[in-house]
Amino acid sequence: FIRMYEKGLAYVKKTTVNWCETCQTVLANEQVIDGCCWRCDQQISSRQMQGWFFRITSYAEELLTGCARLEGWPEKVITMQRNWINKSTGARIDFPLVDSDRKLTVFTTRPDTIFGVTFMSVAPEHPLIKEIAPRSGNEQKIWDFVAEVQLERQRSRPEDELDKKGVFSGAYAVNPYNGLQIPVYIANFVLMEYGTGAVMAVPAHDQRDFEFAGKYGLAIKIVVAPREKELKEDSMTEAYDGPGVLINSGEFSGMDSESAKTAITEYGEKKGFAAAETSYRLRDWGISRQRYWGAPIPMIHCPDCGIQPVPEKDLPVILPTDVRPDNSGKSSLHNLKEFYQTSCPLCGGEARRETDTMDTFVESSWYFVRYTCPNFHNGPVELDKADYWLPVNQYIGGVEHAILHLLYSRFFTRVMRDLGYLNIDEPFTNLLTQGMVIKDGAKMSKSKGNVVDPEEMISHYGADTVRLFSLFAAPPEKDLEWNDKGVEGCFRFLKRVHRLVMENRELLKGSAGNKLPGNLCKAGRNLHRKTHKTIKKVSVDLETTFHFNTAISAVMELTNTLSGTCGEESGEEPEAETIREAVETILVLLSPMVPHLCEELWETIGNTSPLTEKAWPSYDQEAAREEEITIAIQVNGKLRSQIKAKVDEKEEKLKEMAMADVKVQKFMEGKEIKKTIVVPGKLINLVVK
RNA sequence: GCCCGGAUGGCGGAACUGGUAGACGCAAGGGACUUAAAAUCCCUUGGCACAAUGUGCCGUGCGAGUUCGAUCCUCGCUCCGGGCACCA
Numbered sequence: 112f113i114r115m116y117e118k119g120l121a122y123v124k125k126t127t128v129n130w131c132e133t134c135q136t137v138l139a140n141e142q143v144i145d146g147c148c149w150r151c152d153q154q155i156s157s158r159q160m161q162g163w164f165f166r167i168t169s170y171a172e173e174l175l176t177g178c179a180r181l182e183g184w185p186e187k188v189i190t191m192q193r194n195w196i197n198k199s200t201g202a203r204i205d206f207p208l209v210d211s212d213r214k215l216t217v218f219t220t221r222p223d224t225i226f227g228v229t230f231m232s233v234a235p236e237h238p239l240i241k242e243i244a245p246r247s248g249n250e251q252k253i254w255d256f257v258a259e260v261q262l263e264r265q266r267s268r269p270e271d272e273l274d275k276k277g278v279f280s281g282a283y284a285v286n287p288y289n290g291l292q293i294p295v296y297i298a299n300f301v302l303m304e305y306g307t308g309a310v311m312a313v314p315a316h317d318q319r320d321f322e323f324a325g326k327y328g329l330a331i332k333i334v335v336a337p338r339e340k341e342l343k344e345d346s347m348t349e350a351y352d353g354p355g356v357l358i359n360s361g362e363f364s365g366m367d368s369e370s371a372k373t374a375i376t377e378y379g380e381k382k383g384f385a386a387a388e389t390s391y392r393l394r395d396w397g398i399s400r401q402r403y404w405g406a407p408i409p410m411i412h413c414p415d416c417g418i419q420p421v422p423e424k425d426l427p428v429i430l431p432t433d434v435r436p437d438n439s440g441k442s443s444l445h446n447l448k449e450f451y452q453t454s455c456p457l458c459g460g461e462a463r464r465e466t467d468t469m470d471t472f473v474e475s476s477w478y479f480v481r482y483t484c485p486n487f488h489n490g491p492v493e494l495d496k497a498d499y500w501l502p503v504n505q506y507i508g509g510v511e512h513a514i515l516h517l518l519y520s521r522f523f524t525r526v527m528r529d530l531g532y533l534n535i536d537e538p539f540t541n542l543l544t545q546g547m548v549i550k551d552g553a554k555m556s557k558s559k560g561n562v563v564d565p566e567e568m569i570s571h572y573g574a575d576t577v578r579l580f581s582l583f584a585a586p587p588e589k590d591l592e593w594n595d596k597g598v599e600g601c602f603r604f605l606k607r608v609h610r611l612v613m614e615n616r617e618l619l620k621g622s623a624g625n626k627l628p629g630n631l632c633k634a635g636r637n638l639h640r641k642t643h644k645t646i647k648k649v650s651v652d653l654e655t656t657f658h659f660n661t662a663i664s665a666v667m668e669l670t671n672t673l674s675g676t677c678g679e680e681s682g683e684e685p686e687a688e689t690i691r692e693a694v695e696t697i698l699v700l701l702s703p704m705v706p707h708l709c710e711e712l713w714e715t716i717g718n719t720s721p722l723t724e725k726a727w728p729s730y731d732q733e734a735a736r737e738e739e740i741t742i743a744i745q746v747n748g749k750l751r752s753q754i755k756a757k758v759d760e761k762e763e764k765l766k767e768m769a770m771a772d773v774k775v776q777k778f779m780e781g782k783e784i785k786k787t788i789v790v791p792g793k794l795i796n797l798v799v800k
Numbered sequence: 801g802c803c804c805g806g807a808u809g810g811c812g813g814a815a816c817u818g819g820u821a822g823a824c825g826c827a828a829g830g831g832a833c834u835u836a837a838a839a840u841c842c843c844u845u846g847g848c849a850c851a852a853u854g855u856g857c858c859g860u861g862c863g864a865g866u867u868c869g870a871u872c873c874u875c876g877c878u879c880c881g882g883g884c885a886c887c888a
Contacts, residue, residue, distance in 0.1 A: 187882080190804045194884050201888085219888060232888090273886075300886040310888045318801085319886060392887055513883080583825070584812065590881080597812065597826045603840095604825085610840090661814070664824035671824090743820040748869040750820050788868055793819055798868045 112409055112469075113420045114530050120166045123418065127304075128397060130158040136401045137162055139470060140394055141195075141515045149515075162399030163408055163467060167522045171196055171391040174521055183541030185588070191513040192521075197392035202376040204311065204385045206231060206284035209292055213239060215284050218306030218390055222379070223371035225288050226360040227313040227334035229324065232277060232298035234308040235260045240280065240297060247281025253297065260299045275300050275323045287384040288375070289361060298323060306390055314350065315342070321350035334359050335368050396519065398470045403434055403443045405468030413455035413462040421464075422456045428464070444468070475516055476523035479503055479538065492532040506539035509547070517542070543657060546590040555593060563593055575705040576602045582659035582704055604667060605708060608701070611674060612694060612712045619694055620717040622687040635685040638672065639734055642693045645669040646730035649700045659704065666700050669693060691716070699728055743794035744769045746778040762789050769795045 115121040129138040133153035137160060142149040167174075175196045178189045201220035208215055215231060233239065235257040244253045256278040263273060277298035284295050300319055301310050314324035315333045324331055331344050335355040342351055357366045363375060379385020399408070407428040409421040421428055431450050434443045444450050444466040455462040477491075483500040484493035508516070517539075524538040548555040555562055568577050580601040585591045612619065631639060645665050652662035673693050694716060702709040702722055713722035737758055742765060744752040752774040756765060766787055769775060779799050786798040 185805090187804055191883055194803065197884080197887065199887070217888075221888080275886075298886095300888095302887070305887045307888095312888090317888075319888080390887080392884090510882085586813085589806095589813095591812085594812075594826095600825050606839090660812090661824080664814075667824055741820080745820080745869070748819095748867090753820070786868060788819090790819055790869095794869090796819080796868055 113423070115165065115526060116410070116420055118530070120169065120526060121163060122166065123161060123163055125159060125161040127157045128160045128162060129155045130160075131155055134402070137397060137399055139397050139472070141396070141518070142470075142472075162397050163410075163465075163469075164395040164397050164399075165522070167396045167519075168391060168393055170522050170525050171198070171393045172389075173525060174393075174518065175391075177521065177537060181537065181542075184539075185542065185544055188510065188513045188517065188542065188544060192518055195393060195514045195518065198389060199391075200387070200389050201372075202379065202385050203307070203388040204287070204379060206286060206293075206311070208239075208243075208295075209283040209285060211242075211282070213242065215239060215295065215309050216307045217309045217311045218388060219311055221313065221316065221372070222375045222385070223357060223363075223366075223368045224313040224316045224334055225286070225311070225375055226357075226363070227315050227332045228286050228293060228311045229314060229330040229332055230293050230312045230320075231284050231295040232301045232310045232312050232320075232323065233280070233295060234301040234303040235297055235299065236303040237297070237301075237308045239309075243280045243282040243295070247279075249281065253278055253280065256297060263299070273299060275319060275326065277323060277327065279327075287379065287382070294329075296323075296327070304394070305392065315344070315347070316350055316352050318350040318352065321347070332359065396470075396522075398473055399467035400470050401445070402468055403430070405471060406474060407444075408465045408467055408469055410465040411453055411455060411462045412465065413458065413460060415460060416455050416457040416462075419456050419462075430468075472516060472519050476519040477527065479520075480524075480527065480533065490532075492527070494532070494534070497532070498534055501533065502535050502537055503539045505541045505543065507543045507545060510544040513544070543588060545587045546585070548591050548593050550593045563595075568595065568598065572598060572602050573707075575708045576605055579605065579663065579701075579705050583663045584660065586656075586658045586660055604670070605705065607674065608670060608697060609708065609712065611670065612715055615690065615694070616715060618687050619691050622691040623717040625688050625691070627688045627692065628686055631686060631689060632683055634683040635689040636738070638685045638689045638693055640737070641669055641672045642689070642696050643730045643735040645700065646696060646728050647735055650727070650730065653703070662700070663704065666697055669697055673697070696728060698722065699725055740792055742769075742792075744772060744775055745794060745796040746775060747798060748796060751775050751778055758792065762791075765789065765795060769797065 112121055129140065129143050130136075131138055131148040131151065131153050133151045134148060137158075138148060138155065143155050147154050175193065175198055178193055181189055199220045201218060202222040203216060203218050204222065204225070205214040205216050207213075215233070217231070219225075240253065240257070244250045247253060275298065277296040280295045280297050282295045283292045285292055296312075298310075300323075301308065310320075312320040312323065312329075313334075314320040314329065314331045316335055321331070323329070331347065333342050333344055333351075334357060335351065335353075336342065336358045337351060337353055337355040354368045357363050357368060357371050360366075360371070363371050363378075366374060373387075376385055376387050380387070407430060409426060409428050411419045411421060413419055431444075431447060434447060447466075451464045451466050453462055453464045454460065480492055480497055480501065484496040487493040487496070520538045524533060524535060527533040528536060550561040550563060553561055565577055572580075576598065580595075580598045583601055584597065627639070628635075645668065648665040649662045652658045652665070673690070695713075698709045698713050698716075699722065702713075706723075710722045713725075739755055740758055741753050742756050743750055744754060752769075752772045754765075754768050754772060756768065766789065770779070775797070779797065782799040784797055785800050788796040788798070790796075
């Protein structure tokens with residue numbers, strides 16, 4: 112924190128903050144969900160308060176461009192981060208005020224519409240209002256309006272779209288591009304927190320300005336002519352915000368609107384009243400919390416020397432352990448003299464320790480770095496170890512962290528890199544966002560009270576079955592509507608595995624440690640092949656996609672094959688060694704998901720060392736190879752027949768076989784073969800006419 | 801309004817990212833074993849039609865297109881889920 116403070120990445124400011132009445136604390140923008148607290152769902156109000164901030168905005172551009180390189184992340188999360196950072200490029204333009212030496216500065220993404228500006232709108236909190244209002248002649252009306260908007264904003268919820276309204280400020284501004292004087296309005300839809308808190312209004316090409324102009328009878332001037340249709344000022348029903356050719360725009364008329372953006376900005380830059388600018392929606396991260404629990408912010412407020420970091424020799428600042436929570440609206444540390452009373456490290460005079468603590472998300476933004484060197488005590492990070500382990504190969508978490516933890520961690524990683532603590536840019540290479548479990552139409556959660564207690568199911572079927580069932584239900588990234596209908600099937604499957612082992616116990620024990628015979632019978636070869644195909648499938652599913660559901664179904668298939676070949680009725684029995692190999696494989700592959708039963712059966716078949724110590728099997732490419740495959744035969748793309756053929760059968764031979772097929776001939780009668788497509792190992796398509 | 805996902809049998813879900821749609825499981829129906837039930841095992845199971853144990857047609861939200869061939873690619877829609885939102 113102190114290093115960040117020294118670099119200007121941590122700072123104090125007084126601003127409007129999000130306040131949660133229930134938690135009695137400030138929240139970051141990212142922690143306000145639908146206008147409510149992320150922890151307790153209490154509706155958030157706003158307050159003016161001093162607090163500590165991290166300058167995440169300095170990294171806005173890098174966090175945004177870095178998104179493109181997050182190849183192992185779900186598209187959805189990347190999009191959410193992009194939207195949250197929300198970059199817009201445009202220009203900053205100064206409009207001088209009439210009869211004043213002040214300027215009104217706006218940010219716009221549409222400098223191409225500069226000649227269509229017919230008024231200006233400023234936020235009710237805009238500092239210039241203090242100067243303008245007294246000269247307006249209706250000062251009272253202005254302040255009434257400002258108060259009204261503030262009240263309305265407090266009462267409304269963020270998702271409500273309020274009616275556009277405003278009041279004339281009495282002032283006029285000059286459009287520096289054409290010298291025209293335009294009225295300045297104070298409008299409820301302009302936000303002080305974004306851009307400059309002032310907007311140039313182009314009603315013909317911006318929907319909000321259009322609505323506002325309609326309400327107050329302000330002029331509409333078309334300056335961008337669309338290519339397909341003609342616009343008329345008096346017949347417009349909505350603003351046209353698409354591209355086109357500039358008209359009524361002085362020397363820029365006739366220009367394409369896209370190229371006019373740069374041309375107009377450059378013109379203004381040359382004349383000194385405009386500048387190209389990029390704006391982000393991302394705000395600095397407010398980390399001050401008025402909670403007792405949380406890492407103390409290591410700062411001291413001295414009445415004479417100002418803010419001073421706690422000297423490093425006095426770190427860490429330790430929280431008192433004898434604190435009782437109260438509901439005073441302030442952190443209990445705030446009232447604890449023993450904690451806050453201290454001396455200034457600079458002048459030695461009486462000073463006050465910072466009593467705010469850090470947001471929990473601060474620690475979670477770099478805990479994974481600390482995990483690489485937990486026994487290191489000479490600093491935050493042991494670089495060698497961090498270099499060795501990081502970035503995290505595979506990260507798993509809920510999508511609810513998309514713009515909280517996952518963005519903060521990306522920010523922190525870069526900060527630590529720039530402070531020399533890390534050599535990486537991104538913390539997490541691959542990200543899996545697991546889906547939510549839905550119950551009765553809502554996310555299953557403790558606070559919603561719709562949690563299914565697994566205990567009941569476990570006591571009935573056992574933990575192994577419940578584990579298997581949970582994994583079998585759906586792939587992990589998918590939301591899942593909870594339904595316990597299928598659990599019976601998983602239970603049956605495990606019982607089948609159990610029976611399979613118990614019934615063949617002696618045979619399995621007898622073949623323990625034996626090598627596979629060189630020459631296998633057909634049934635043995637088939638079983639051996641299926642075993643290795645299953646190892647391959649399960650390994651890929653578990654290691655690369657986490658699709659446990661298909662991994663389990665593959666083991667079920669192997670089990671089906673095995674019980675099919677072990678029956679007394681089937682003519683040929685596979686060799687005991689191949690059976691043993693199949694059974695061992697089933698147990699090993701299943702063991703991460705069904706640990707108890709597998710371990711037990713592992714011992715039953717005569718193993719002396721535990722299954723947990725057995726290495727994951729590798730598959731034999733040769734063994735997994737098919738000897739005979741089914742080739743589909745299509746006529747004009749429709750499946751008409753199937754033939755069995757050797758894997759390495761020649762194309763010519765396959766074509767011959769296909770054309771000799773009775774079913775196929777039926778569809779070729781009296782027709783001519785135009786083309787033959789052969790997909791090796793898959794199908795033959797005969798195109799006839 | 802803008803931006804991401806998604807849509808496959810009665811259900812959960814498969815299908816090497818262009819190559820036999822419906823793996824695996826659930827549910828349902830039929831049968832075997834049993835005095836009976838449970839358990840277990842076997843068979844059937846996308847829809848429609850018929851000369852009916854086979855064969856044909858249709859079928860992956862809807863409509864077009866590209867292709868020898870489309871659940872997969874392209875364009876235009878519909879619905880569902882999620883994110884952002886007076887962002888200038």
